Amino acid sequence: xxxxxxxxxxxxxxxIRFSDIDNVGxxxxxxxxxxxxxxxxxxxxxxxxxxxxxxxxxxxxxxVNYLKQITLDDQxxxxxxxxxxxxxxxxxxxxxxxxxxxxxxxxxxxxxVCISYNYTACKSIPIPTKERLRMIEYDEPRLILNxx
Numbered sequence: 001x002x003x004x005x006x007x008x009x010x011x012x013x014x015x016i017r018f019s020d021i022d023n024v025g026x027x028x029x030x031x032x033x034x035x036x037x038x039x040x041x042x043x044x045x046x047x048x049x050x051x052x053x054x055x056x057x058x059x060x061x062x063x064v065n066y067l068k069q070i071t072l073d074d075q076x077x078x079x080x081x082x083x084x085x086x087x088x089x090x091x092x093x094x095x096x097x098x099x100x101x102x103x104x105x106x107x108x109x110x111x112x113v114c115i116s117y118n119y120t121a122c123k124s125i126p127i128p129t130k131e132r133l134r135m136i137e138y139d140e141p142r143l144i145l146n147x148x
Contacts, residue, residue, distance in 0.1 A: 005095065005104070008079035009138065012042040014096070016072055026069040032108055033062055036094045039078035040112065043092075048134045055128050060089060060113040068107040074098040076107070082135040085144045088124040089115045090135065 014035045022028040044050040050057070070076055076098045084091040092112045097104040116127045127135075136144060 005079060005097070005106075008081050008093075008095065010043050010047055010081065011077050011079045012039050012046075014038060014076045014078050016070065016074065016076065018072065021072050026071050029064070029066060032064050032066070032096070032110065035076075035078055035096060035108075036062070036064075036092075036110055036112060039080045039094060040092055040114070043080040047138055048131050050128075050131050055125070055131070056117040056119050058115050058117045060115045062110065062112045064108065064110040066108055068098075068105060070096070070098060070107050077104070081141075082139045083111075083141050085127065085132060085135060085141050088126055089113055090127060090141075 016027065020027050020031045041052075044052065044057070076096055079095040079097070081093050082090055083093050090113075092114055094108075094110045094112070095106055096108040098107050099105075115124050116131075117123070118125045135141065
């Protein structure tokens with residue numbers, strides 16, 4: 001992983017539901033995208049103050065790297081940060097960790113390409129200025145495009 005946990009400022013707890021567990025006793029692979037979504041929504045609300053009622057966001061692409069299994073009894077957290085900002089799209093990186101007696105163990109990493117979207121017009125729109133500036137200020141992404 002190119003990113004280090006020390007690159008991340010935002011971390012949120014993730015609740016593991018019994019329904020997340022598959023028949024071999026670990027979190028089903030499809031559930032990880034839901035965990036990423038929960039973490040992103042918390043990040044946008046708590047840190048970026050994105051008004052999702054005014055300006056929507058859709059997912060353009062997701063990538064998941066499964067490194068270690070997660071079980072029902074694990075206590076997990078998801079780190080989130082914006083790593084690239086374009087005109088209407090931006091990349092959000094995720095790292096899911098579980099607590100162990102030795103500290104945090106990385107279980108899953110992933111990237112989601114998010115797109116600022118107008119649901120009424122059914123098209124992408126430029127990232128709102130306030131939210132763009134907050135992501136830049138908070139996460140200091142390494143790649144920022146079209147900052148006019």
